[in-house]
Amino acid sequence: MSSTSPMIVALRDLPEDRRIELSSELVREALAGLPMRDALERPDDDPAAGAGQAELSIYMEEGNVFVRGPLTGWLEVACSRCLGPARVILDEDLAVTYLPRASVAGDEAGEDGPAEAPARAEGEEGEALGVELSGGDLDVYGYEGEELDLTPLFREQIILAVPFAPLCSEECKGLCPQCGADLNQETCECKPPVDPRWAALQNIKP
Numbered sequence: 001m002s003s004t005s006p007m008i009v010a011l012r013d014l015p016e017d018r019r020i021e022l023s024s025e026l027v028r029e030a031l032a033g034l035p036m037r038d039a040l041e042r043p044d045d046d047p048a049a050g051a052g053q054a055e056l057s058i059y060m061e062e063g064n065v066f067v068r069g070p071l072t073g074w075l076e077v078a079c080s081r082c083l084g085p086a087r088v089i090l091d092e093d094l095a096v097t098y099l100p101r102a103s104v105a106g107d108e109a110g111e112d113g114p115a116e117a118p119a120r121a122e123g124e125e126g127e128a129l130g131v132e133l134s135g136g137d138l139d140v141y142g143y144e145g146e147e148l149d150l151t152p153l154f155r156e157q158i159i160l161a162v163p164f165a166p167l168c169s170e171e172c173k174g175l176c177p178q179c180g181a182d183l184n185q186e187t188c189e190c191k192p193p194v195d196p197r198w199a200a201l202q203n204i205k206p
Helices: 022-030 151-159 196-205
Strands: 008-010 016-020 052-060 063-076 085-100 120-122 128-132 138-143 146-148
Touching: 022 052, 022 063, 022 151, 052 085, 052 151, 085 151, 085 196, 151 196
Parallel strands: 085 138, 120 138
Antiparallel strands: 008 146, 016 052, 052 063, 063 085, 120 128
16 A cells, blocks of 8 residues: 555544645545435435545544644535425544554453443454443544554544434425425425325215
């Protein structure tokens, strides 16, 4: 793995400050397969998938690598009401800790841990590393070797930024449930569906 990529951090060079640009390609790859992205039916090379940047301070203490700094940008997914494009703003303060796997893999969680709510650190494949963490240190990853790849971190942040029900605007009127017309762009002649509890009364003549 080449250390020339801005996503690759050589531990021997720490501490350092680094600006990382999130390309539209990275955003596309991170969002690929998500229903709220696929609903836009955009091409694979869509340049409007999103973009961002991070201003990071990266340093090491006692074998642990700390990544701190703001992550800003935007990404585009489908509005949950009208299925049109909805822009989601990225604005996070990253506070991530990377722990060396070799030094923690044999520890038992729950022994001599902090009094605050514990959390188990997990490695790249999701296995527990057996380390107790305080509530302020929940973004923890495992690492090994002399280089750190930040790509999985940014992909995760992009996915987590997508709301459960994204909206193009709070005033979005959505689609007509009967004819599918975008009510933000046009009106339709569809009548509201009749409540089935009152359907029988329609046949009663005055």
